[in-house]
Every structure is written in C-alpha cells, then in structure tokens.
Amino acid sequence: MTLQIGIAGITGRMGQLLSEEVAAAGAVVAGGIGRSGDAEALFSASEVVIDFTNALTAERHAELAARTGRPLVMGSSGLSPAQEAAVAAAARSVPIVYAANFAPGVNLLFALAERMAAALPPEQYDAEIVEMHHRQKVDAPSGTAIGLGRAVARGRGRTLEEVGMESGRDGHTGPRGTGPIGFATLRGGQVVGEHTLLFAAGSEHISLTHRSFDRRVYATGAVRAAQWVIVQPPGLYDMKHVLGMA
Known part of the structure; x- marks a missing residue:
C-alpha cells in the first residue's frame, strides 16, 4: 500500500520540496496545511505527518500525533524546554522523529x-x-x-x-x-x-x-525518516536512529 504522508508547512519553501520528495520516494501527499488550516483533519487523513512549521505549533502537533496515533517527523527549530518536554511526552504514545537537522x-x-x-x-x-x-x-x-x-x-x-x-x-x-x-x-x-x-x-x-547548498537535502532526509518511523514502536527518535547510527 502506498504510504500517505501529510505535510504541515506545505506552503513554504520546504513544503514544496517535501511534496516533490514524497512523490520521488513513491509515496503520496495525503494533504497539507500552511500557517493556518485544520491540523486535526491532516493528521486523521495521513499515515504519518512531516512538520516543518515553527516552534509555536510543536505542542499542538505533538498532542495531535499522540491522540490520533499518527507517527510524526518534526523539523521545527527553536523549541523551548517546555515545548521539547511536550514532544517527549507525546512520544510515549506514538513514534516521533525530532531532529535538529535531517541532512x-x-x-x-x-x-x-x-x-x-x-x-x-x-x-x-x-x-x-x-x-x-x-x-x-x-x-x-x-x-x-x-x-x-x-x-x-x-x-x-x-x-x-x-x-x-x-x-x-x-x-x-x-x-x-x-x-x-x-x-x-x-x-x-x-x-x-x-x-x-x-x-x-x-x-x-x-x-x-x-x-x-540546497534545502532539498533536508526534505530528502525527512521523507526517509517518515518511511522509517511508520513501523517503529512509540518513542522519541532522531536522525541517528533513522541512519542506523544509534
């Protein structure tokens, strides 16, 4: 079955690259939201969500991942300790790849x-x-x-x-x-x-x-993480796990 990947932040530069890399990987973009949009509907329609929005949405998206049981790949930077703690708490219920960089x-x-x-x-x-x-x-x-x-x-x-x-x-x-x-x-x-x-x-x-030299390297890595995390048990992961270095 073709993997259905949702993209939070699809209207930005990274979102467009992610859409292209999802297709290149043989998966399907299940939907996307920009600065606004129905995040709950996106999680419900997707098998896994890639989030390249910002720190302000981190807690909300992590909570939605845990509630809907959808794995999450999070590339937002600048999270506060409280926001990182919320992501870690959600990862007790669902697998989450949270990485500072996907290259x-x-x-x-x-x-x-x-x-x-x-x-x-x-x-x-x-x-x-x-x-x-x-x-x-x-x-x-x-x-x-x-x-x-x-x-x-x-x-x-x-x-x-x-x-x-x-x-x-x-x-x-x-x-x-x-x-x-x-x-x-x-x-x-x-x-x-x-x-x-x-x-x-x-x-x-x-x-x-x-x-x-090209943001595409981050998109390629994030899609690779989405393909990897879909079969993992709940837990908080990063790219060293995806790359087999953990």
Missing part, C-alpha cells in the same frame, strides 16, 4: 563532535560553534548549532545546560571561562546553512565544517 552529513558531524569531545578535555580544548544562515531565519543559535553543542557536552559526560553556553559576547566580558561552549551567530544573504565546530587549544586547533 545525513550533519548527523555524521554530530557523531564526530561527540567522539572528539570525549577525547579532548575541556580544560585544554575550548569548544566554539559558528553558524550562518539566510537573513530570514528567526531563531538563533540555529537548532543545528544547539545540536552540535549538545553533542559536545554529551561527549564530555554532561548536558549542554550543565556546561553552559557563551554567546553574544560584547564589550568587556573578561576572559573566557573553562568548560562552557561558545556560540557565534551570523545572518545574511540566502545562505542555506553553514556550521563549524572548533576545538581550540594552546598548541593546536581542530575544526569540522558542514555546508548545505
């Missing part, structure tokens, strides 16, 4: 970041993350940058909240602290997405960089 290369970057952080002690290697996106992006740092920070913290046996974030440095800030992860945000033009993780020590610097 395979970025998820490999997350894995490398964690391994490198485990090998490079924070007392000697400061971790700094620099990201740049198009001028229309409304949240900062990006979800992918936060994901990188979490990977670094995880590699060091802690959470990002525990190690702390240093961002928006301005004026006389004093010397850099030992342990916190630095974030720098750039916005301009139509950059799809660039992320660099830098480990800086007194004797060497090591950097990893990922550049996205």
Whole structure:
C-alpha cells in the first residue's frame, strides 16, 4: 500500500520540496496545511505527518500525533524546554522523529563532535560553534548549532545546560571561562546553512565544517525518516536512529 504522508508547512519553501520528495520516494501527499488550516483533519487523513512549521505549533502537533496515533517527523527549530518536554511526552504514545537537522552529513558531524569531545578535555580544548544562515531565519543559535553543542557536552559526560553556553559576547566580558561552549551567530544573504565546530587549544586547533547548498537535502532526509518511523514502536527518535547510527 502506498504510504500517505501529510505535510504541515506545505506552503513554504520546504513544503514544496517535501511534496516533490514524497512523490520521488513513491509515496503520496495525503494533504497539507500552511500557517493556518485544520491540523486535526491532516493528521486523521495521513499515515504519518512531516512538520516543518515553527516552534509555536510543536505542542499542538505533538498532542495531535499522540491522540490520533499518527507517527510524526518534526523539523521545527527553536523549541523551548517546555515545548521539547511536550514532544517527549507525546512520544510515549506514538513514534516521533525530532531532529535538529535531517541532512545525513550533519548527523555524521554530530557523531564526530561527540567522539572528539570525549577525547579532548575541556580544560585544554575550548569548544566554539559558528553558524550562518539566510537573513530570514528567526531563531538563533540555529537548532543545528544547539545540536552540535549538545553533542559536545554529551561527549564530555554532561548536558549542554550543565556546561553552559557563551554567546553574544560584547564589550568587556573578561576572559573566557573553562568548560562552557561558545556560540557565534551570523545572518545574511540566502545562505542555506553553514556550521563549524572548533576545538581550540594552546598548541593546536581542530575544526569540522558542514555546508548545505540546497534545502532539498533536508526534505530528502525527512521523507526517509517518515518511511522509517511508520513501523517503529512509540518513542522519541532522531536522525541517528533513522541512519542506523544509534
């Protein structure tokens, strides 16, 4: 039977790419909504829903996924801790893939970041993350940058909240602290997405960089996640599970 995929955010740039990639994967677009629309009807008509809207709809869509029993692939960024908690609560009833980034290369970057952080002690290697996106992006740092920070913290046996974030440095800030992860945000033009993780020590610097040139890579990854999550048990997943890296 052909997989019926619903798209929340179908009128945006990503929504159009998702529609094309759903068809390319041999699935069918069951329906879609834009900034407004009947989300409950969309979930009811679909076997799985891909959500690329925004953080404000995250709780509502997660709750609908749990209530209708429809798996959810969520790519919205900038979720607050409370919104992330709501998504995690819904995932106890239905499988949800919630990812900071759906590009395979970025998820490999997350894995490398964690391994490198485990090998490079924070007392000697400061971790700094620099990201740049198009001028229309409304949240900062990006979800992918936060994901990188979490990977670094995880590699060091802690959470990002525990190690702390240093961002928006301005004026006389004093010397850099030992342990916190630095974030720098750039916005301009139509950059799809660039992320660099830098480990800086007194004797060497090591950097990893990922550049996205086409948003289609996110759409392709999201459709792949939708095909994967439809047969999974309830739980909160990310792209490392979809890619077989978990």
